[in-house]
């Protein structure tokens with residue numbers, strides 16, 4: 001019975017979305033170049049100390065170094081020179097560089113606090129092409145993770161509504177030197193930010209991308225922000241550390257006059 005009531009509405013909604021997306025790819029719009037966040041991760045966020053990552057694109061360094069050509073900037077004598085081969089270092093790995101449009105901006109850092117917790121953080125800012133940001137779950141599974149659970153978590157934000165982030169609860173097997181297998185328990189939290197919009201949903205971002213192109217004649221340079229760390233095998237105790245970190249990170253990377261600082265998007 002319920003199905004027959006909702007079916008016509010659902011059809012209309014689906015048609016509207018399809019029409020919006022169809023228009024989005026045919027209507028000529030000016031690209032609003034100003035992004036909603038900066039692609040700079042601060043050296044320090046209160047009690048969290050950052051260490052940015054750099055990547056060597058020389059395949060020999062990828063194959064022959066334990067960290068696969070990945071270096072922490074605080075360990076480097078010269079911030080942009082590979083200590084192993086002397087070539088230039090980049091802010092993204094060669095695989096990411098190959099896969100992404102060249103105007104994509106990318107920054108990654110690992111933050112640690114006095115308790116020894118470590119937060120891996122990244123900002124990907126899309127360029128003029130639309131395919132800079134993929135559905136994150138695809139990459140997580142590609143890296144050998146199993147997604148045990150996924151849910152929207154609200155991070156309390158002083159002075160405004162909570163920030164909704166998508167949390168993927170992960171586990172991944174890894175081998176010890178003695179041949180035994182252990183499990184690495186982690187989580188991966190992410191959200192997307194346009195100029196005046198934020199959403200934890202990849203599909204909502206796709207919708208706003210189409211909607212804003214048609215209705216407001218603007219196209220955002222969407223940013224994709226991710227924070228990940230390890231967790232206990234059971235429970236959600238990690239949310240405390242996640243909240244603390246995101247409360248400090250997010251206001252620091254929003255552009256100066258961002259409307260998202262005080263009031264969230266609809």
Ligand SMILES: [Zn+2]
Pocket residue numbers: 056057058061069082083084085086087
């Ligand atoms: Zn190198």
